[in-house]
Amino acid sequence: MAAEGKIDPMHQFTVEPIAPLKIGGVDISFTNSAAWMLVALALIFGFMALGMKRQLVPGRWQMAVEGLTGFIDNMVRVNIGPEGKKYVPYIFSLFSFILVANLLGLLPLAVIPGLHSFTTTSHFSITGVLAVMSFAIVLIVGFWRHGLHFFSLFIPHGTPAVMVPLIAAIEFISFMVRPFSLALRLFVAMIAGHILMEVFGSFVVNGLNGGALGWGVGILSFIFIIGVSALELLVVAIQAYVFALLTTLYLNDAINLH
Numbered sequence: 001m002a003a004e005g006k007i008d009p010m011h012q013f014t015v016e017p018i019a020p021l022k023i024g025g026v027d028i029s030f031t032n033s034a035a036w037m038l039v040a041l042a043l044i045f046g047f048m049a050l051g052m053k054r055q056l057v058p059g060r061w062q063m064a065v066e067g068l069t070g071f072i073d074n075m076v077r078v079n080i081g082p083e084g085k086k087y088v089p090y091i092f093s094l095f096s097f098i099l100v101a102n103l104l105g106l107l108p109l110a111v112i113p114g115l116h117s118f119t120t121t122s123h124f125s126i127t128g129v130l131a132v133m134s135f136a137i138v139l140i141v142g143f144w145r146h147g148l149h150f151f152s153l154f155i156p157h158g159t160p161a162v163m164v165p166l167i168a169a170i171e172f173i174s175f176m177v178r179p180f181s182l183a184l185r186l187f188v189a190m191i192a193g194h195i196l197m198e199v200f201g202s203f204v205v206n207g208l209n210g211g212a213l214g215w216g217v218g219i220l221s222f223i224f225i226i227g228v229s230a231l232e233l234l235v236v237a238i239q240a241y242v243f244a245l246l247t248t249l250y251l252n253d254a255i256n257l258h
Contacts (some may be wrong), residue, residue: 005015009195009198009199009202010193010195012116012118012194013119013122013123013191014195015031015032015033015123016031016032017023017029017030017031018030018031018032018034018035031085032118033118033120033123033126034136035118036101036105036117036118036119036120037106037120037126039063039099040097040101040104040120041097042098043100043104043108044096044097044100047061047064047065048065050065051063051064051065051066052065059076065152068096069088069092071093072088072095072173072244073085073088075091075248076088076091076248079245079248079249079251079252080248080251080252080255081252081255081256083255084248084251084252084255087137087248087251090137091244091247091248093098094130094134094243094244094247095108095160095241095243095244096209096238097130098121098130098186098243098244099236099237099240100239101119101120101121102119102121102190102235102236102237102239102240103233103236104117104118104119104120105118105119105121105122105190105194105231106115106233106236107234113120118214119190119194120189121186121187121190121239122190122191122194123187124184124187127182127183127184127186127187128179128183128187130182130186130243131178131179131180131182131183132143132179132183132185134179134182134247134250135178135182135250137251138247138250138251138253138254139254141251141254141255142253142254142255145254145255145256150257151256153171153175153253153254153257154167154168154171154172154175155167155168155171156171162220178246178250182246182247184244185239185242185243186239186242186243189235189239190236190239191230193228193232193235194232195229197225197228197229200221200222200224200225200228201221201225203217203218203221204218204221204222204225205218206218207219207221246257
């Protein structure tokens with residue numbers, strides 16, 4: 001909350017230390033961002049543990065886990081081919097973490113005094129690390145499999161010799177922008193939706209204290225919040241899917257040089 005009772009829509013993204021700690025002048029404090037990432041990991045491990053019972057007649061948890069792993073396996077197989085099987089664990093971990101982290105940020109925990117959810121994927125530092133990890137794997141796989149021939153990726157087959165320098169430069173720039181666009185897409189989608197809900201929330205709070213017209217604005221804003229919340233549930237799933245999908249497509253380029 002900002003001064004004079006105004007709602008600050010950016011306050012929800014503030015990284016705050018829970019256990020301050022400095023070593024050699026370097027701040028390595030345990031923050032709310034780190035705490036929510038641990039919560040996401042704990043939920044993923046718990047979900048997987050409940051669904052790995054290998055029952056003859058699968059229960060709900062086992063069906064959910066098998067459905068999710070089958071979904072990721074199919075995505076990798078379609079976009080990479082049989083050789084993509086070895087990358088399923090990474091793509092599954094990437095998709096699961098982003099999806100759970102996104103969903104945790106939508107929990108209405110602010111109704112409990114002193115507690116509010118935190119969306120770790122609303123910080124470019126987090127989405128950037130995920131994007132750089134994926135991009136680094138793509139580079140390692142590409143050079144490991146093809147050596148210097150990997151650079152042929154920047155020259156499409158059949159390109160006229162006179163156009164090679166221009167096309168290669170464009171393809172190289174496009175390739176190097178991939179991790180930035182991958183990180184930015186997820187970051188912007190998460191931060192925009194949460195800011196929008198916070199703004200409408202401030203309209204509701206202020207409107208209920210502003211007479212008949214204020215009540216009208218507050219009720220209308222509350223309806224908008226419901227719609228935005230439903231849209232956000234869709235966005236959090238789509239963004240996790242898009243991040244994982246693009247990673248498989250980039251891996252396909254590195255493996256098959258398409």
